[in-house]
Amino acid sequence: MAEQGVKDTPEQAQFRQQARAWLAENTPGEPPVRMPLTPLEIMTEDQLHYLQAWQKAAYDAGLIGCDYPVEVGGGGRANCQRIANEEMMAAGTPFLPNVIGLGMAAPTVFYHGQEELKRRLLPRLFSGEDIWCQGFSEPGAGSDLANVQTFAERKGDKWVINGHKVWTSLAHFAEWMILLLRTDKSVKHDGLSYFVVPIRPALGKGVTVRPLIKMTGETGFNEVIFEDLEVEDSYRLDELGKGWQVAMTTLLHERGAGDLVTPRSGGMQTRSAHITSARTLVALSRQTWRNGAPACEDPIIRDRMMQQVIREEGMAANQRRSRVTALQDHPMRLALQNKLLMSEIAQDTAAIAMEIEGAAASLYLADDAAPAGGQWPMSYMNSFGFTIAAGTSEVQRNILGERVLGMAKSK
């Protein structure tokens, strides 16, 4: 619920003041078109352009890439992205459309790319001018990611790529893709390599993007087919056969456990949509009539809402504690829980919201009588995207059990 006031360093305090002043003047008004719940459901060019314009403005104001060096288009500051994020959230800004670029591609390119590549790619990534997508999962490689079969064959100083990627969010708008593929079929993990690939210029010329439809009825993610696509060797990150290690950098950041804080504004939601938080549940329970009284008076509903309040506060307190070395026994123990907690808490919050709504939870987007515009059932369905993507909750629990608690590896 309420954010606790936490003390800033002098640099952070000054930066926060600047950010706040800029946001007071420049936070955009209501969007001209209806916005999706998250960047992963951007369906139209109108939605994209509105959000890209916002990202560009925020980047130009120094609110994105704050902790990256100036040479690669960053702000050259220390621990200021978190401050920018807090201020953008507080100002109720729209979200940043280039989520995969900011959260996954940027840290990966930064840690594993050649200097020239970083300088060329990162500024347009931060500004949102280039949208990025991620080519990891395949029909036969989900939780068992190292089973990736998309293959790159060497041809002179180029590579020829063939294969099939799935669940590729934002591919329909993406200029670039981070791509995990195989360069050696004789070994599993050590046969993987990692590329950045310009896919937009290759549409219809070796790259096909086909939309997949989610259980909510929305599009936003895709399958991507590579047929004899030629890619230069200079687009390779790190050494041949090191793809798995590079992918770990990507996944660590995707799961909120990396050392570079991902730029965020507006959280997972826009302000025009509702926010999936316990605070919203309480507001909903005040407005919803249940058993002849407001739902906020029902002791069971109250208990369930407070459980969510406590879990959310606990997650925030975890993040705070993860910065206090003396209060941790294992350096990755808290960081590796982020993705699991965030996705499962959001899922339960949406489920409780539907319980509060009762029969009215049956009403979907096109029904004028739907509470909150029918967005809670949609949020609930979408929440499974988060407990499945980026390593399912089951995979997350394996990782925690094995890496933190030292239990034997489950196959």
Added chain:
Amino acid sequence: MAQPDDFGFGEEAALLKESARKLFSEHFSAGTLHALVAGDPDPNRAPQVQWDMELWQQMVDLGWTLLAVPEAQGGVGMPLVGVAGLVEEAGRAAFPCPLLSTLSASYILAAAGAGGEAALADIAGGATAALVISNEHGSWTGAETSVSGEGDSLQGTGYFVQDAGKVSHLLVCASAESGPALYWLPVDTDGVTVAQDAIVDLTRDQAHISFDGAAARRVCTDAASALSEAMPAIWTLYAADMVGAGEWQLQTTVEYVNQRQQFDKPLGFFQAVKHPLVNVMVMIDQAKSLVYNAACAVDCEVEKAARYAHMAQASASDMAAFASSRSVQMHGGIGFTWECYVHLFFKRQKHTEMLWGDAVWHRARLAELLIDNAA
């Protein structure tokens, strides 16, 4: 008032926590605990007060009992975050001693104003104390006390008194002419009868205490205010105790499932074992973070202290229940025996889980603060 990002958990607090962990790991293993308290498995055994007074005296000499006494009364006046770190370690060892009770009494006395100063000075001088604030239903709101005070004399019986057999003094809530008041007296005062309860938990002692005209010093005439001001600190510390005990349960159970083989694999290989233990860890971490969150609020943002202490207690109580059930279950047959140490912590956790309101109770209070009082 802003809170420090690190909860105010500074070098001094880190040193105290680390030295406590070292002291317990060197001098008080679970095996030592078992030998000390689990000599007699008979469920009909008479209640006994079993503890290591010599080791406890070392802790008193280290100044642990006066950490929460303000400097003006001769104490250390340590912030609650630091005290919570110590209590977490004491909980990890399940060390039987009146540390929690004495710290709790200190917070109530400090909230009692000028009248509490002499009693605080007693604690600074080495006194230890138990709280006599609950009635026969386990309720501790001053208004419902089952002890009455007339002038300087106490009458009636107080219940669920923790560590009664290990302390020198009692802090009593009794109804007086002007409403519930707080009294302070040595436990060996004439007219005081300590009757030990036969409890499940072997690591604590608990009693009901009868007063028959016992002479006591009145320290405060508004017990209800002092109690409600001090309870967030007390809840936070009991939650810290559960977190420490939970860490022991997790570590011990993980070690067991890593070593025990079935179907030619260590038990931890199987996800039916691995995943619940990860869930225990996740719950411990939530509770632990919320403990330091609450402690920092008590130290730096007192208007939010009750809210965050309810969160810490609710989280720690649920965790204690789950960690306890999984620690026995994952140990299999051996976990169900008296000789395996896990039952000691299982019993301690179940005791603490209920003591100052269980998770549902704390969430109900939290709902009052966040829903009813915050339109």
